Amino acid sequence: MIKVGIAGASGYTGLELIRLLANHTKVKLSVLTSETYQNNSIADVFPSLNGIIDINLQSLDSQALQSCDVVFLALPHTAGMDLVPQLMESDCKVIDLSADYRLKNPDDYLEWYSVTHTHPELLSQVVYGLPELNREKIKNAKGVANPGCxxxxxxxxxxxxxxxxxxxxxxxxxxxxxxxxxxxxxxxxxxxxxxxxxxxxxxxxxxxxxxxxxxxxxxxxxxxxxxxxxxxxxxxxxxxxxxxxxxxxxxxxxxxxxxxxxxxxxxxxxxxxxxxxxxxxxxxxxxxxxxxxxxxxxxxxxxxxxxxxxxxxLIKGASGQAIQNMNIMLGFEEKTGLQSPAIFP
Ligand SMILES: NC(=O)c1ccc[n+]([C@@H]2O[C@H](COP(=O)([O-])OP(=O)(O)OC[C@H]3O[C@@H](n4cnc5c(N)ncnc54)[C@H](OP(=O)(O)O)[C@@H]3O)[C@@H](O)[C@H]2O)c1
The missing domain is CATH 3.30.360.10 (Dihydrodipicolinate Reductase; domain 2)
Incomplete structure (x- = not known):
């Protein structure tokens, strides 16, 4: 089983990743992070997970995340910017749901996010992860910038x-x-x-x-x-x-x-x-x-x-697309864990 880490597991895209990955046949949730709820079980934060996932949340720690095969960063922009190179240098694949590695020109990042990018040299290596248009590049990527919704x-x-x-x-x-x-x-x-x-x-x-x-x-x-x-x-x-x-x-x-x-x-x-x-x-x-x-x-x-x-x-606009990217990066069938139709009514 592939070991998965989710940084920002107590947020909405984090929860959606957990919910979808709970039905994924090839992965095992391993590390979940939250600053506010560290040491609490994820099921205490989200009772919808009671009886399904019982993992204690921990503070953002690059060592713990590096022990995973794949890490999803479901953090606000800038919070995971410096983690991306650390994870990519280890044997870990990283999928960043924030905007940090989407804009390929660091001047654009400064202009629109009012922050100087700390790793502009990585922007061209982290692939923009829109699978239907960029699948071949995603297949070989160590890092993916998951598109905005x-x-x-x-x-x-x-x-x-x-x-x-x-x-x-x-x-x-x-x-x-x-x-x-x-x-x-x-x-x-x-x-x-x-x-x-x-x-x-x-x-x-x-x-x-x-x-x-x-x-x-x-x-x-x-x-x-x-x-x-x-x-x-x-x-x-x-x-x-x-x-x-x-x-x-x-x-x-x-x-x-x-x-x-x-x-x-x-x-x-x-x-x-x-x-x-x-x-x-x-x-x-x-x-x-x-x-x-x-x-x-x-x-x-x-x-x-x-x-x-x-x-x-939260799904094609964030966590579902992130899992689609993971499936492509790891050579899994692309639809794995993602075949549910809409919830209606
Ligand atoms: N919501 C969407 O529809 C959507 C769609 C596409 C992309 N995105 C992007 O996905 C990312 C996550 O969005 P979200 O909607 O899930 O946000 P959210 O619900 O506000 O969750 C943010 C998560 O990040 C953690 N966090 C916040 N600041 C942190 C810090 N400084 N250090 C470590 N952890 C921190 C929070 O943990 P604690 O508060 O528990 O500490 C929480 O788990 C954002 O970059 C967002 O732009 C969101």
Missing amino acids: YPTSVILALAPLLKTDWIDFESIISDSKSGISGAGRKTSITTHFAEANEGLTPYSLVNHRHTPEIEQELSNLAGKPIKISFSPHLIPMNRGMLSTIYINLTNKLNDEHLTEHYEKFYGNEFFVRILDKGKFAKTQSVSGSNFCDIGIKLDNRVNRLVLTSAIDN
Whole structure:
């Protein structure tokens, strides 16, 4: 059995990793960390794990984590930045769920996160872990930067268009909505029940930190610089994320042709589902699963394409995708532990 460590096991993505890995046939949870709850059992922190996992949480300690074969860093940005090289130097594979190794230009990291990166030399070695688009590089990686949730929903929806001449590349707008677990378990005024419930709240308009990540990956795929308008919103539900993306077209297209093009692009990808003509992606169909559903709709009146892309922010947007990356890195069947359909209703 592969020994797994989770740094940040008491957070939402940490819990989701534990929940999914509890059903994984090839791994054994070995080290779980939390500063707040150290020496408590994880089942005391999350009673949903009672009778299933009984491991005591310990403080973040690189020695303990280095004894694992794979470590997931489910920590806020910067908290695990210096651990990545230590783990990569040992015989351990590391999958970082934070943004620390996603942006490949350290100047971008400084600009958007206001922090100087302490290991810029590693940025090119740590692979951006979007399996459907980067599988070959992930296979040989010692370190993977797991994509952000919004970027996953936006990049997967746009990728099939980036080598075509069908769209006006300067016209891309993503209007995206996230459930509240996207902000993590720590409390804040914005995510306080009375502030968020019964409301729909735009936040970080025009300067959300996922913007450079989306632009970096879209530009790499297109082979030319791409900028987008990105408008995130907080929606009062626990989990789920929907991006509705608008793009002006340069040619007249039809829905059948576009749908066929998307189906061909994603071929046999299990976790990306291209919806039948006329159907829209919705969070109810993916929440609790590792799927990304993509709907395609032409607005012929204004010659614009409207895409809908739905994921579970905690699964395909974080922990599920991280396990998908682990499966690829270790040569396991990619779907192992991830085949559950959405939880509905
Ligand atoms: N939530 C999402 O939907 C989502 C999606 C994609 C990516 N991510 C990224 O995944 C990472 C984890 O997010 P999350 O939502 O799980 O956050 P969270 O619920 O706030 O959990 C954070 C975890 O990190 C630990 N921690 C916090 N500060 C620490 C420090 N200085 N040293 C050691 N441990 C520390 C916390 O432990 P204690 O408080 O118990 O000490 C907790 O276990 C973040 O980088 C986030 O951006 C989140």
